[in-house]
Amino acid sequence: xxxxxxxxxxxxxxxxxxxxxxxxxxxxxxxxxxxxxxxxxxxxxxxxxxxxxxxxxxxxxxxxxxxxxxxxxxxxxxxxxxxxxxxxxxxxxxxxxxxxxxxxxxxxxxxxxxxxxxxxxxxxxxxxxxxxxxxxxxxxxxxxxxxxxxxxxxxxxxxxxxxxxxxxxxxxxxxxxxxxxxxxxxxxxxxxxxxxxxxxxxxxxxxxxxxxxxxxxxxxxxxxxxxxxxxxxxxxxxxxxxxxxxxxxxxxxxxxxxxxxxxxxxxxxxxxxxxxxxxxxxxxxxxxxxxxxxxxxxxxxxxxxxxxxxxxxxxxxxxxxxxxxxxxxxxxxxxxxxxxxxxxxxxxxxxxxxx
Amino acid sequence: xxxxxxxxxxxxxxxxxxxxxxxxxxxxxxxxxxxxxxxxxxxxxxxxxxxxxxxxxxxxxxxxxxxxxxxxxxxxxxxxxxxxxxxxxxxxxxxxxxxxxxxxxxxxxxxxxxxxxxxxxxxxxxxxxxxxxxxxxxxxxxxxxxxxxxxxxxxxxxxxxxxxxxxxxxxxxxxxxxxxxxxxxxxxxxxxxxxxxxxxxxxxxxxxxxxxxxxxxxxxxxxxxxxxxxxxxxxxxxxxxxxxxxxxxxxxxxxxxxxxxxxxxxxxxxxxxxxxxxxxxxxxxxxxxxxxxxxxxxxxxxxxxxxxxxxxxxxxxxxxxxxxxxxxxxxxxxxxxxxxxxxxxxxxxxxxxxxxxxxxxxxxxxxxxxxxxxxxxxxx
Numbered sequence: 001x002x003x004x005x006x007x008x009x010x011x012x013x014x015x016x017x018x019x020x021x022x023x024x025x026x027x028x029x030x031x032x033x034x035x036x037x038x039x040x041x042x043x044x045x046x047x048x049x050x051x052x053x054x055x056x057x058x059x060x061x062x063x064x065x066x067x068x069x070x071x072x073x074x075x076x077x078x079x080x081x082x083x084x085x086x087x088x089x090x091x092x093x094x095x096x097x098x099x100x101x102x103x104x105x106x107x108x109x110x111x112x113x114x115x116x117x118x119x120x121x122x123x124x125x126x127x128x129x130x131x132x133x134x135x136x137x138x139x140x141x142x143x144x145x146x147x148x149x150x151x152x153x154x155x156x157x158x159x160x161x162x163x164x165x166x167x168x169x170x171x172x173x174x175x176x177x178x179x180x181x182x183x184x185x186x187x188x189x190x191x192x193x194x195x196x197x198x199x200x201x202x203x204x205x206x207x208x209x210x211x212x213x214x215x216x217x218x219x220x221x222x223x224x225x226x227x228x229x230x231x232x233x234x235x236x237x238x239x240x241x242x243x244x245x246x247x248x249x250x251x252x253x254x255x256x257x258x259x260x261x262x263x264x265x266x267x268x269x270x271x272x273x274x275x276x277x278x279x280x281x282x283x284x285x286x287x288x289x290x291x292x293x294x295x296x297x298x299x300x301x302x303x304x305x306x307x308x309x310x311x312x313x314x315x316x317x318x319x320x321x322x323x324x325x326x327x328x329x330x331x332x333x334x335x336x337x338x339x340x341x342x343x344x345x346x347x348x349x350x351x352x353x354x355x
Numbered sequence: 356x357x358x359x360x361x362x363x364x365x366x367x368x369x370x371x372x373x374x375x376x377x378x379x380x381x382x383x384x385x386x387x388x389x390x391x392x393x394x395x396x397x398x399x400x401x402x403x404x405x406x407x408x409x410x411x412x413x414x415x416x417x418x419x420x421x422x423x424x425x426x427x428x429x430x431x432x433x434x435x436x437x438x439x440x441x442x443x444x445x446x447x448x449x450x451x452x453x454x455x456x457x458x459x460x461x462x463x464x465x466x467x468x469x470x471x472x473x474x475x476x477x478x479x480x481x482x483x484x485x486x487x488x489x490x491x492x493x494x495x496x497x498x499x500x501x502x503x504x505x506x507x508x509x510x511x512x513x514x515x516x517x518x519x520x521x522x523x524x525x526x527x528x529x530x531x532x533x534x535x536x537x538x539x540x541x542x543x544x545x546x547x548x549x550x551x552x553x554x555x556x557x558x559x560x561x562x563x564x565x566x567x568x569x570x571x572x573x574x575x576x577x578x579x580x581x582x583x584x585x586x587x588x589x590x591x592x593x594x595x596x597x598x599x600x601x602x603x604x605x606x607x608x609x610x611x612x613x614x615x616x617x618x619x620x621x622x623x624x625x626x627x628x629x630x631x632x633x634x635x636x637x638x639x640x641x642x643x644x645x646x647x648x649x650x651x652x653x654x655x656x657x658x659x660x661x662x663x664x665x666x667x668x669x670x671x672x673x674x675x676x677x678x679x680x681x682x683x684x685x686x687x688x689x690x691x692x693x694x695x696x697x698x699x700x701x702x703x704x705x706x707x708x709x710x711x712x713x714x715x716x717x718x719x720x721x722x723x724x725x726x727x728x729x730x731x732x733x734x735x
Contacts, residue, residue, distance in 0.1 A: 270356050277359060279478075282405075337584045338365045339407020344720050347700040 012036045020120045025150025035148055038122065039112070042129035043136070047109075047144040055144035057109060057166070065168035070105035072096060073164040081128070081158055083202040085194070085213030086289070088161055089131035094218050094289055095240070096165040097139040101220040102236040102292055104175045104227065105167030107139060113147040113162040120158050128159070139218035141165065173227065177254035177295075179234040184323040185301035186259060187294040189222060189308045190316040191215070192244055193272045196286030201275065212271045217290035222311045226292075229307030230300035236292050242346055244320075245284040247293045248331045249345045258326025261343070263336045267316045284333075284343060285350050295323065362583030363406070371588040372411050378595045379413055389417040391547050391684050392594060395537060396554035397424030397713065398582045404717040406584040416591065419684030420707075420714030422536055422640060423554055425501045425529075426453045427706040427713040430636045431670040433529055434459030440496055440527060440663050441472040447490060449483040450498035452476045457709050460670045464498075480512035480526070487516070487524035496659045499526040504556040506530045506648070507621035510628035513650070513657045527659040528650050531635060533557050534565050535646040541573045545685050550594045552587065553579035555609040560625075562617030563605050570603040581609040628654055636669065638706035639678030676705040681714060688715040695719060 013033030015024075023030040040048060047055050062069065076092040086094075093110065100107040112132065116125070136143050194215040201210035219238070227233055239247040244266075252259045268283055276283045290313060296304045301319055308314030326332070331343040384390065394400060400420045403409055409418055422428055434457050441448035441464065448464070455465045455476065468474035473493075477483050480497045487495035499509040509526050516524045533554055540546065553566060558579045569575050576597040580590035590608040597604060607613060628651060635647025650658035659665070672678070676698070677691040688694055688707065698704035700716050707715035 273356055273359075277356075335406045336365065337363050337406040337408070337411075338368050339409075339411050339584075341404060341407040342720070347720075 012040065015122050018121060018123070020116050020118055020122065020125065020150055022118050022150055022152070024116075025148070031148065034122075035146075038125045038129050039114075039146060039148070042126070042133040043112075043143040043146075044133070045142045045144065047142060048146075055109065055111075057144075062108070062168050065106050065108070066170040066173070068169040070100050070103050070167045070169050071165070072099040072103075073162065074099060075160060075162040077157065077160050078199065079157060080199075080202050083214055084198050084211075086216035087128060087131050088159065089128035090135045091216055091289060092161040092163045093132050093135040093139060093141070094216050096163040097141060097218045097220055098238045098289075098292075100165050100167035101218075101223045102175075102238050103169065104173035104223075104236075105169045106224075107141045107165055107167040107218075107220050109166050110136065110141050110143045111145045111147075111164040112143050113149075113164075115149045115151060115156050115160040117156045117158050118150055118153050125159075135218060139220055175233065175235050177235045177237075177251045180251055180255035180257050180295045180323050181234070181297070182257065182323055182325060183298045184234060184295050185298055185304075185319045186248070186261060186321040186323070187296055187301065187304055187308070187317060187319055188244065188267065189219075189292055189294075189314040190290075191267045191269045191272070192239075192288060192291060193276070193283035193286035194269060195289040196243065197272045197275045197283075199287070200279070210271060210275055212269065212275065215288055215290035217313050219290060219292060219313060222308060222313045223292065225307045225311050226294060226304055230294075230296045230304035232297050232300055233304070234295040234297065236294045239288050239291055239293050241287050243283070243285040243287060244291075244293055245282070245331070245343045246345060248343065249329075251293075251295060252331050253329045255323070256328040257323045258328065258330045258332070259321060260324045260326070260332045260334065261321030262334045264334070265318055266320045267318050281350055285346050298322075359583075362581070362585045364585060367585055368411065368588060371585070371592055375416070375588070375592050375595060376413055378592065378599055379415060382595070382599045384598070386415070388547075389415050390549045390595075390598070391417050391419050392550050392552060392591060393419040393421045393540075393548050393684060394552040394580070394587070395421040395423045395533065396552075396557070397427065397710065398556065399552055399554075399580060399587060400424070400714055400717050402582050402584055402587060404720070408584050408587055411588075412591070417684075419548060420681075420688075420717070422540070422637070422682045423502065423533060423557075424707075424710050424713050425505075425531060426457055426710035428531070428637045428639060429454070429457055429500065429529060429706075430638045431458065431460050431672070432636065432668050434463065435461060435670065436665040436667060437464055437498060437527060438462055438467045438472075439666055440659055441467050441474050443494070443663060445494045446473065446663075447486060447493050447495045448472065448474045448498065449477045449486060449495060450474065451478070451500065453710050454498055454500055456703075458703055480509045481515075484512050484516055484521065484524055487521055491523060493523060494662070495524050496663075497524070497526045499528045499530055502531055502533050502554070502557050503560040503625070504554075506625050506629065507560060507618070510624040513628050513654055514624060516657055517654065522656065525657045525659040525662050526650070527665075528629070528648065530629065531637070531647045532631075532645070535643055536637070536640070537566075537569065539640065539643045539646075540683055541569065541575070543683050546683060548575065548684055550575055550598060551577040552590050552594070553577045553605070555579055555581050555586075555613055558607070558609065558613040558617070560618050560621045563607055563613075563615055566605045570605050574603045576603045577605050579605070579607040579609050579613055581612065627651075638672060639676065639682055641679070672706075673704045678705040678707050678715075681707055688718040691715070
């Protein structure tokens, strides 16, 4: 008798209740149904389908893309979960994809760990999972492993997501903040502060109606075009929390150089400027989720800007400043008014001023 | 952006700076020391640093950053009182964002929140009143802070709460008044100031008459100034013109917002709800007579101080602080013994390091450090 091992055909579970309960975290059938119905159905790919405790990735397969593995993780606790221009699912994919891409890596695989507060609606979970799947497809990555936990009411705020990502860095791509040199250009790929302003607006506790949408987007495509056009790019980082000001300070500190930017050419949406004017915030410290700061040698700056402008996510790309001689670690800005100020690291959270 | 860009025009700024230089050149004055101009208001301090105005002025003009940051001058004992109120389980304590980080002797409101107190940031006292309506089983307390600029809005909120019969709302009143404080500065024996940029938004409420004594008795000129960088440059130019022509007057550069008579409706609301305290304690300046207001007896039900027995302990400023001397322009922020060392925006010791409007925090944040040290080095 031929002993042929046939993998048992798994029947996909289905959730028949409207909301998540602690039973969905219990490890039994309810949990399996939730994972099947919500996550497997949305993420749908052969590596995830067996639902083993790990995804196994062929090393030879990875090696065709380059010679180093890039590996990163990030947790997402955004409030509100759905905001103009995105939701926590889209953000969780973009954030990790971008963290890989700014290191020069091609993003390939993600994990997705979700902590859910009991009482969250199943339909809402499906919506978030679909959003993750759509963004993953746009970013060219697969979600291949995951975890689901359900916690008591109040133990988390509806849902938290952690994504971990792996990618591969092509041979010869060397990026690092310490590589910044005197004369290098400082580039951004577009309008700054949209995400931070969109989130603050969406929280609705300041009764400000604003049309600002988050810039949340996966940047691997834009970054590939940039590296193509400016192969000697020194360094990139996505200015998320803490904004462009914080990233520039980190670069200046790591490379022990001074950086000077020009407020007049820093791309800002009028709505974001207005938003900051009213609330007494500084847009340089607002979060972005679809932006990069790139340090590029001066002779490649022009082609770098052109390449980014040719990409849909870089239409408003601009050189906003340069690496200059000055006190190491210091970031300054020529203000729109003609004066010069220091752009320092933020202490704690940016708090609106009284008057 | 309209109504904003016009007031930040670089070419107009260049013209004004040239005019200021010309005026200075022909003025007869004691050239052994710089002209010291105090901007009273923290909002001015913030703009001056935000736009790099100080660096555009001739070196012979020194801007002294005054006491007009209500968050900065709040004494530690009052922050302790806030925390004590916030620690009551029935209380939702609401505050402007700025005040969250001000250190008390035990903790700040930010720390109290982390320790489980229900502290919420709001943008207006009316938001706090709305919160009280939504949470009838809780006591909502609003942290009333600020000069005459914010006083009318808390007074009007109290009046509205009374009209609507809302009983679970009160304010913890820490409002202060600017005029007695300017007088206290003018009375200090080590005063060197040559003139004042007057607080634009306070003047919008109180008008210009309350400042007359500055010109008449103390013979110092004042220009009530707006908050955009061009406003500030123009006001400095107007001040220099007064000095050049030997005048001491209260002029108003900010007439587009601050009418000469102030805002009668706002003043009425303030007078209805508040009365002067005999004295109020200021961080860095000590106790100043008639410099604060309290809720009148008629509105006692809306006074958190009476509703919750607050400890009201006096906590002395840290000994090493030289905030008072910085406030009066006797020393510059970086000349303070603890500036940037024991006292930084992360761990503020003194009043002026607390809020982003504080002179020391502004210097620290926007780069007075280097300029300061360089000046010191070249002077030595």
